[in-house]
Amino acid sequence: xxxxxxxxxxxxxxxxxxERSGPPTLRREPLHALAADRLRRLVMRxxxxxxxxxxxxxxxxxxxxxxxxxxxxxxxxxxxxxLELLPGRGARVRRFxxxxxxxxxxxxxxxxxxxxERAAERITPHTAADVxxxxxxxxxxxxxxxxxAYFQANQKMHALIVRLAESxxxxxxxRELSNKARHNRSSTLTSTARWADSMxxxxxxxxxLLRGDGAQAGALILAHARRTGExxxxxxxxxxxxx
Numbered sequence: 494x495x496x497x498x499x500x501x502x503x504x505x506x507x508x509x510x511x512e513r514s515g516p517p518t519l520r521r522e523p524l525h526a527l528a529a530d531r532l533r534r535l536v537m538r539x540x541x542x543x544x545x546x547x548x549x550x551x552x553x554x555x556x557x558x559x560x561x562x563x564x565x566x567x568x569x570x571x572x573x574x575x576l577e578l579l580p581g582r583g584a585r586v587r588r589f590x591x592x593x594x595x596x597x598x599x600x601x602x603x604x605x606x607x608x609x610e611r612a613a614e615r616i617t618p619h620t621a622a623d624v625x626x627x628x629x630x631x632x633x634x635x636x637x638x639x640x641x642a643y644f645q646a647n648q649k650m651h652a653l654i655v656r657l658a659e660s661x662x663x664x665x666x667x668r669e670l671s672n673k674a675r676h677n678r679s680s681t682l683t684s685t686a687r688w689a690d691s692m693x694x695x696x697x698x699x700x701x702l703l704r705g706d707g708a709q710a711g712a713l714i715l716a717h718a719r720r721t722g723e724x725x726x727x728x729x730x731x732x733x734x735x736x
């Protein structure tokens with residue numbers, strides 16, 4: 494593995510550890526669960542890219558754990574479909590095929606359409622205010638060109654809509670699929686045009702939801718998910734053109 498990749502993974506892991514660190518007395522989770530949480534975040538943020546091998550030595554050292562809990566974490570992420578185990582050679586971040594990516598976003602969109610329909614029937618003045626607050630955060634981030642802040646607010650918005658549907662099964666399924674797709678999504682906003690389109694799409698389904706039109710909100714959020722999947726493919730093709 495190239496030395497720069499090792500350094501980058503260690504640096505990302507150090508940053509993740511600093512962000513997640515808290516008083517030791519408050520930690521109750523097993524080491525492998527903590528390691529899995531941090532490694533999952535590195536993958537979903539794209540700090541370990543699709544197709545890239547996981548450097549266990551560098552990440553274990555940076556996170557302050559031995560390789561044993563890290564290996565357990567790797568196995569857990571492999572079971573979630575985020576990593577691919579390489580017999581005798583560790584693991585790498587799974588690279589999804591074009592069909593898999595489109596299928597992921599199609600199913601995510603279908604789940605979110607159902608969530609929007611249910612949420613529109615259950616929304617209250619208090620939860621509507623929560624939606625508005627996140628919407629304003631997204632608008633401000635877009636105006637100021639703060640891509641990471643926008644992406645984080647976007648993730649929270651989608652999770653909020655699903656939570657407002659008041660269906661634990663729906664929420665669990667959505668979280669699982671979103672985790673698999675998320676590490677590719679922020680890169681789609683590197684295109685200014687796509688970012689602007691995404692902002693307009695959000696405006697459309699959010700306004701429909703807040704006025705109680707679940708059918709319209711559901712149709713628009715499904716279309717948004719499909720366009721996001723197409724944008725992920727377009728961005729990947731631009732970054733790694735076929736020979």
